Amino acid sequence: MSSSMKMVLFLIAATVINIVIMLAIFAGILFGGLAIFGPNASGAVIPVFLVAALASVILAFLLYGLIMRKNQPWLEKHVPQLFRKKRQ
Numbered sequence: 001m002s003s004s005m006k007m008v009l010f011l012i013a014a015t016v017i018n019i020v021i022m023l024a025i026f027a028g029i030l031f032g033g034l035a036i037f038g039p040n041a042s043g044a045v046i047p048v049f050l051v052a053a054l055a056s057v058i059l060a061f062l063l064y065g066l067i068m069r070k071n072q073p074w075l076e077k078h079v080p081q082l083f084r085k086k087r088q
Contacts, residue, residue, distance in 0.1 A: 003081060010079050018064050025063075026056035 033048035068075070076083050 022056045022060035
């Protein structure tokens with residue numbers, strides 16, 4: 001498989017994984033927050049939704065960065081285009 005194809009597949013897979021992580025965090029925080037308020041959650045829906053949305057973006061970014069750092073040696077070997085020195 002060519003290096004360009006590996007790069008494209010990596011970018012597609014990384015995007016899908018990032019979206020799945022973000023949606024899972026969002027759903028967990030949203031359902032957890034609404035479960036805390038119980039059946040009278042009508043006034044708390046919008047604040048819980050906003051907190052869940054913001055927290056899911058931040059936590060997904062941090063978790064994705066951690067995953068990338070843990071897998072950096074493997075990525076340097078299989079997708080070296082990500083780690084080339086930039087020309088000046």
